[in-house]
Amino acid sequence: MSELWRLTLREAADGLASKTFSSEELLESTLGRLSATEPAVHAYVTLMEGSARRQAAAADDDFRRGRWRGPLQGIPVGVKDLCYTEGVPTQAGSRVLEGFVPGHDATVVRRLKEGGAVIVGKTVTHEFAYGQDVPPTRNPWNTDCYPGGSSAGSGVSVAVGSAFAAIGTDTGGSIRIPGSVNGVVGLKPTYGRVSKFGVFPMSPTLDTVGPLARTAEDCALMLGAIAGFDPLDGGSIDEPVQDYAAAVRSGVKGLRLGVDRDFFFYKHLSDDVRKAAEATVERLVELGAEVVPVRLPELDAVAAVGMTILLADTSEWHHRLLRSHADKYVPATRLMLELGEIVLAAPYVHAQRARAALRERVRNSFSMHRLDCLIGPTIPQTTMPVEKLSVDLTGEGETALSMFLHHCFMGNVFGIPALSFPCGFSSSGLPIGFQVYGRPFQESALFRIAHAYQQVTDWHSRRPEPRRQEVPIQ
Amino acid sequence: MKPEEVNADVIRTLASVAGITVPEEDMQPLVGAFRNHLAGMKALEDMDIDEADPIVIFDPRWQ
Numbered sequence: 001m002s003e004l005w006r007l008t009l010r011e012a013a014d015g016l017a018s019k020t021f022s023s024e025e026l027l028e029s030t031l032g033r034l035s036a037t038e039p040a041v042h043a044y045v046t047l048m049e050g051s052a053r054r055q056a057a058a059a060d061d062d063f064r065r066g067r068w069r070g071p072l073q074g075i076p077v078g079v080k081d082l083c084y085t086e087g088v089p090t091q092a093g094s095r096v097l098e099g100f101v102p103g104h105d106a107t108v109v110r111r112l113k114e115g116g117a118v119i120v121g122k123t124v125t126h127e128f129a130y131g132q133d134v135p136p137t138r139n140p141w142n143t144d145c146y147p148g149g150s151s152a153g154s155g156v157s158v159a160v161g162s163a164f165a166a167i168g169t170d171t172g173g174s175i176r177i178p179g180s181v182n183g184v185v186g187l188k189p190t191y192g193r194v195s196k197f198g199v200f201p202m203s204p205t206l207d208t209v210g211p212l213a214r215t216a217e218d219c220a221l222m223l224g225a226i227a228g229f230d231p232l233d234g235g236s237i238d239e240p241v242q243d244y245a246a247a248v249r250s251g252v253k254g255l256r257l258g259v260d261r262d263f264f265f266y267k268h269l270s271d272d273v274r275k276a277a278e279a280t281v282e283r284l285v286e287l288g289a290e291v292v293p294v295r296l297p298e299l300d301a302v303a304a305v306g307m308t309i310l311l312a313d314t315s316e317w318h319h320r321l322l323r324s325h326a327d328k329y330v331p332a333t334r335l336m337l338e339l340g341e342i343v344l345a346a347p348y349v350h351a352q353r354a355r356a357a358l359r360e361r362v363r364n365s366f367s368m369h370r371l372d373c374l375i376g377p378t379i380p381q382t383t384m385p386v387e388k389l390s391v392d393l394t395g396e397g398e399t400a401l402s403m404f405l406h407h408c409f410m411g412n413v414f415g416i417p418a419l420s421f422p423c424g425f426s427s428s429g430l431p432i433g434f435q436v437y438g439r440p441f442q443e444s445a446l447f448r449i450a451h452a453y454q455q456v457t458d459w460h461s462r463r464p465e466p467r468r469q470e471v472p473i474q
Numbered sequence: 475m476k477p478e479e480v481n482a483d484v485i486r487t488l489a490s491v492a493g494i495t496v497p498e499e500d501m502q503p504l505v506g507a508f509r510n511h512l513a514g515m516k517a518l519e520d521m522d523i524d525e526a527d528p529i530v531i532f533d534p535r536w537q
Contacts, residue, residue: 191534192533204532205529237533307511308515331500335504335507339511341488341494342489342491343511347515349528353529356527356528357525358523360526415534440534
């Protein structure tokens with residue numbers, strides 16, 4: 001098996017463009033890596049080997065004819081199984097959708113295909129992206145551990161090299177969490193930046209679609225291919241798409257980065273995460289960024305606002321299915337849907353009012369401190385053994401889910417972009433992520449920061465070798 | 475309603491109004507989850523947010 005799978009997306013694209021190797025060779029290497037790693041990590045729920053081979057052959061034919069569709073031409077990628085794929089089963093990780101085969105592609109899938117990407121398969125998601133069940137996917141750095149979610153398969157496929165990049169979705173951290181715990185880069189774009197048409201929804205105003213990749217530059221290439229206005233998505237925003245890949249090399253000099261230590265470095269941070277995040281802040285200063293201490297007390301209310309909206313919105317979409325297929329949901333998902341059913345209307349509207357007020361205060365803080373970004377660790381801890389994972393929201397105290405939401409929900413509640421990139425490893429060898437929040441539609445600033453950091457560190461270039469062991473599938 | 479006042483009867487009533495049947499196994503977890511939801515809302519009620527209108531159409535741009 002060739003080692004082409006080890007390349008970054010940028011390196012692979014350059015190699016294809018220079019005809020150093022073909023897309024078919026790139027795909028063979030990727031499929032070989034997939035065969036070697038899938039028994040241990042279960043990143044994919046559906047393989048699309050036949051169509052992938054045809055897409056790779058078509059990409060090679062385009063290269064021969066001098067036709068260039070973009071930087072994704074001939075690049076093997078994965079797509080979260082929440083996204084419609086024409087003629088290919090799409091089940092959102094749920095028995096409720098058993099046998100569902102969409103008649104059309106999600107816009108994000110269509111844009112990947114138009115850009116000449118080679119879709120390797122559909123990646124595993126938590127049931128309907130709710131993060132309540134344990135998927136069959138395992139963390140490649142330690143296969144006893146949680147792979148993150150809900151874009152679990154997308155994060156793992158990129159980490160192990162069975163895809164050069166993958167599409168995920170993020171309603172409360174579902175791109176950034178698997179990005180963090182698997183040691184890859186994950187971008188939650190600005191709300192409305194990437195179409196969510198043809199993607200199973202949770203909340204129409206919190207949901208976002210975005211890429212995971214091995215480097216910031218690779219993420220920028222992916223975003224450039226999938227971003228843009230879509231009249232089919234009621235939440236799509238008609239804003240110009242920047243040349244993100246060109247912007248990554250602009251450096252961080254002059255950027256002002258806010259750090260709210262009370263919020264992002266709070267008591268639940270593990271020592272390893274604290275140490276790695278502090279070192280990252282120092283490194284960004286060395287690179288020329290200006291770090292500004294800030295305190296945004298309104299962030300403390302974000303999780304309550306977000307959960308109220310998320311619960312009611314998600315249950316609204318599942319209204320009929322819960323009544324007709326309740327027995328087919330996993331119990332924990334069903335419980336959350338029941339909870340959303342009994343959230344009253346007035347508190348829901350109150351949460352939307354609080355959301356507007358908090359967003360305005362955060363905007364004012366950005367203006368007052370002349371901030372380009374907010375920075376901090378992506379999540380307070382590294383991943384944990386699956387049996388210790390607690391997403392239970394029924395009791396008191398912090399659970400993994402409540403800690404994830406604490407750090408990640410503001411991106412969705414305020415609709416602002418957020419990027420997670422690797423910033424170190426724990427003493428037990430598990431990846432740690434660092435998160436950057438930006439102003440709306442300023443994804444380029446996030447890429448600049450992560451790319452500058454990745455030019456002076458090598459955390460992102462380390463690849464896991466998952467142990468080959470059979471993981472029981474639920 | 476105060477969070478600590480939520481019990482299985484409250485959940486049954488709300489579920490009945492919503493038109494769903496809650497399995498008995500879900501009842502106690504729902505009591506806890508609904509209490510947490512109310513506790514979160516209580517924190518929001520204490521905030522001064524009268525200056526804002528509720529978001530009905532979401533546009534992330536900072537106008």
